[in-house]
Amino acid sequence: MLSLTQNTSRQREILEVVFRNGWDYMRSVLTGTSADEPQLPPPEVLRKILVELGPVYVKLGQLLSTRPDLLPKSYIEALSDLQANVPPVQWIEIVSLLEQELPQPPKEIFRAIDQESVAAGSIAQVHWATLKNGEKVAVKIQRPGIDVIVDQDISVIKNIAELVALTDFGKDFDIVALAEEFTNAIRVELNFTTEAYYTEQLRQNLSKSRWFDPDRVVIPKVYWDLTTPKILVLEWLDGVPLLKSKLAKTESSHKYQKQRREITTLLFRAFFQQIYIDGFFHADPHPGNIFYLRDGRVALLDCGMVGRLDPRTQQILTEMLLAIVDIDAQRCTQLTLELSESGQPPSLARFQNDYDQMLRKYYNLSIAQINFSEVFYETLQIARNNRIRLPRNMGLYSKTLANLEGVSRSFDPEVNLLDEIKPLMTDLFRRQLFGDNPVETFLRTALDIKSLSLRSPRQFEQFLDRLTSETLKWNVNLKELDGLRRSLDDSANRVAFSIVVGALIMGAANISSGSQTAQLSLISNILFATASLLGLWLIISILRSGHLK
Template sequence: MYRKRRSTAYKDNAYRWNRENYSRTRRFFDIWFFVFSLMAGFWLNKKSWSYPGGVTEEKRIARRKEQAVWIRNTLLELGPTFIKVGQLFSTRADLFPSEYVDELAKLQDKVPAFSYEQVERIIEQELGKTTPELFHSFDPIPIAAASLGQVHKATLHSGETVAVKVQRPGLKKLFEIDLAILKGITRYFQSHPEIGRGRDWLGIYDECCRILWEEIEYLTEGRNADTFRRNFRAQDWVKVPRVNWRYTSPRVLTLEYVPGIKISHYEALEAAGLDRRALARQGAEAYLRQLLNDGFFHADPHPGNIAVTPDGALIFYDFGMMGQIKTGVREQLMKTLFGIAQKDAGQVVTSLIELGAIAPTDDMGPVRRSIQYMLDHFMDKPFENQSVSAISDDLYEIAYNQPFRFPATFTFVMRAFSTLEGVGKGLDPEFNFMEVAKPFAMEIMTNGNGSQGNTFLNELGRQAAQVSSTALGLPRRLEDTLEKLERGDMRVRTRSIETERLLRRQSSIQLGTIYALIISAFTLSATLLLINHYLWLAVISLLVAGGMGVVLTRLILQLDRYDKMF
């Protein structure tokens, strides 16, 4: 029977972007207003006077958390483009402080579903036939509704049950308007002396645009699903819905209906008699296979996108955002992993440079030292006991405020790992991603290069070769250095803490002299004004002198402290 219900229950005008008469100009003002409010907030954060009762680290964190909640709510009100941009930024702990990133990660697609009439209209426009002509039955109530589209269950005339994903109406137009405005904002950020420094905002904007446009192209999503399905052909414990291409277009995607229990519904999984521990390991293995074997991975593995069939196979949904890693990059990722395991900052820096994760600069010393510090201090537990999110947090901590940025692929991998670790820990509190990763990575490396034998020996051999080539290269490097010295091309940077202190003391003394002069001038003026009966002006002058006096006293106390340091 063909189920059809005219429903107006979904009509929701609570969000401005969802209203018919929402103008482009109004949107322009709404978005810029948000950006300026945000910048004003950031500016205030830096001013110690804006914290009543004095500034402390706790107060700063509390303020940032409050702001993060406001940002999340405003992005939600600004609609689909901003929800997606916010979700993308939730992977960029290298660009924003952790309070903001954590809050953005909670950005759910809580937007009203669109009406069934609109669904019918889009299907007809896209597939050239009416819904009853195409489907035997079509459930008007969506299984799931998100910011970009919604999924309906339906049956084809052949009897096959399908899941039909329909894109939200007007999305392309909204993207065009929003992304044009965002381009203006990006240009402004890039040219800003403070916000633009050391950050490639235009590059980040281009990356966001590419991902967003790809996500609303359902033909690409269908092709991704096919590739993913092919990659897991040999693993019967992974299920990927088959695409029904006859019923698919850029805005309508029809997939084989594969229901399952969501991986985060623990009670339901247990009730079905499924082994939570085994599922956690399976999830990790499926991911490692994607990353290390196929180089094609699901970049958005949140629990909503993974389910389990009654016989324990994992189902993956949503192939709108996929990451791709080239073979060379996979090898570098392994090298980074080895470097971390051996606490060798030099190796980590080299592989991160080769990965394009950090840009080489004249002096990599500070970066190497901070990585070595992290390896020595934070990673005191055995490698197997490390958590991926702790490692990525540490890496982001280093990257934040440094003049380099991680490319999107790298942050996608990190986010995928961290999310998956969270999913695994939810399933099995004892779960450890690294523990699963190590033997698997070994197996893949040995199998992948079958003829090369033992991987560890290979790695050791490679490192030995590296050491010898460095040794052989030493005379050449010494000669280069001497040549540079002769040419006068060598710049030597020295830093003496004592000299710095002395200089600071000198400039404080100079400043003190200026303050003393100003105080005398104002005191003198106050006396003259008083003699001439300008009482109020005299008081003001005296107050200024008093204020300067306080500043001078603080400066003298500071000088006293410098003296004690010598």
């Protein structure tokens, strides 16, 4: 339990930052006092707090920016380009780590290595280097001691999550599980071999395609013999961020417009293959990670964050894209529920009505005017408002599309998303129907039909045999059939009792009218008494059943 009376120096530091920025809700959480529904500070204030708290919280903010299913769009935008305000580590510390991690002394591996970092982040910094064989490489080096800081801050984050979990918000979104998810993601980023595997997988997937020329899309090569959990050595790619390239800044002309459109089409097709075909995609395509190389190729950098989609989810998302284009609120509702991890919303009618109101804004717009990333963000907002919890990969999917569309529209403002994806949709549906190998799918279907055709005559023959031999039994389950049977049984029993009572009365009357002796008179009285008792019991049972009428 976090409180002011039980805190470490790190917790006190967090309290000071929170107090200084006036986040009252988190102040109540950190001091252990009761807190109402969570209230986030304004987006820029939250961003400032995370920067002041240091590298781990900056990384937490970056991870939060991939979850538009949890946060409104304004927070996603504020956190998307979050960078820690940390200076590069001194070269003497970098050399010490290189000596510990590399299989040989740095002087025996590198012909030259730049002591000034090319880029410095919250977890690592990158240096340019040349190997002994003359190949240029990028060396990503983990900040020394960051693992200790991460462990310390992760403990604090989990404690805060346990307190927030006591609120309705924490229960609805399973805040403890979310904290566990985020902290695991941070730990994964501390192991550079994982990023190396992601990079290699994307490189292999994009090395072949039916939609674009694979030679025009580059993923840096991994130098596995020099890569360790704290050092990642990649091929050096000579270029600049796409939006800072000469092509992006050149005035519009037919020649440059055509080149821009070719690159935009290339990007869309490369990412649609990753998302809808491979099910394994680069989940952080912001402007700084898409490079335009000097030879005209496009490179995707920083592959540490990836998303995964199974075939069922891929199919649902393909249909969702078409439902949005068709402005079909009912279909969007059904598809969202198919993706849901939390079941039905409190009100299905309200849920569909929210979709209808959202899509109604786009009735009179052309496809070129529709911002699809905006639509997906609003879709996640609707799910959040209706207490529907979607899988984490939906946040990564939406963020990836938003980044991709944002970069593409900035690079080529006249791009039409539907025109770019329309040629791909037909192929997507064909693949979902027939698979990657139509011949194999056809043969498998043919075998199933053959198996069915071989079994059917024998099964039909058995059916006729049982029908003619009167051994056929039907298992029929009708609603409330047992109640109807009991009701009929009760009615039949009452009719039988009525007949018996009537017979006893008539018999007693006959005996009484012709009785000559005391014995016959006694039998008549016994029959009358028995009939009276049975009649009384029958009346009582009818009254108790409640079905007098």
